[in-house]
Amino acid sequence: MAKTPSTQLVVCLDNEGYAASLERxxxxxxxxxxxxxxxxxxxxxxxxxxxxxxxxxSFRAITLPEALRKAVLAA
Structure with a gap:
C-alpha cells in the first residue's frame, strides 16, 4: 500500500460486534x-x-517510527 500524507494507523481497542472483521x-x-x-x-x-x-x-491513532511505519504499510 502506498503511503499518502493522510494515511493514518490505528490500533483496535474494541471489536465487539465485529469479531469476524476486526482483531483487538x-x-x-x-x-x-x-x-x-x-x-x-x-x-x-x-x-x-x-x-x-x-x-x-473502537480505535486509537498511533505513531510509529518511520522505518516501522513503512514496514507496516508495506505488509
Whole structure:
C-alpha cells in the first residue's frame, strides 16, 4: 500500500460486534473520509482487505517510527 500524507494507523481497542472483521490490539490503516468522521466513524481496511466504516471510539491513532511505519504499510 502506498503511503499518502493522510494515511493514518490505528490500533483496535474494541471489536465487539465485529469479531469476524476486526482483531483487538491489531494495527489497521484508515482511509480519509471526512463525512464519516463527522458521524463518529472511521473508514478502516479490515480483515477482508476491503474498507468499511467502524465506530471511531473502537480505535486509537498511533505513531510509529518511520522505518516501522513503512514496514507496516508495506505488509
Amino acid at each position: 490490539r491489531k494495527i489497521y490503516v484508515t482511509l480519509p473520509d471526512p463525512e464519516a468522521e463527522k458521524n463518529g466513524l472511521l473508514r478502516i481496511i479490515d480483515e477482508s482487505g476491503e474498507d468499511y466504516l467502524y465506530p471511531k471510539a
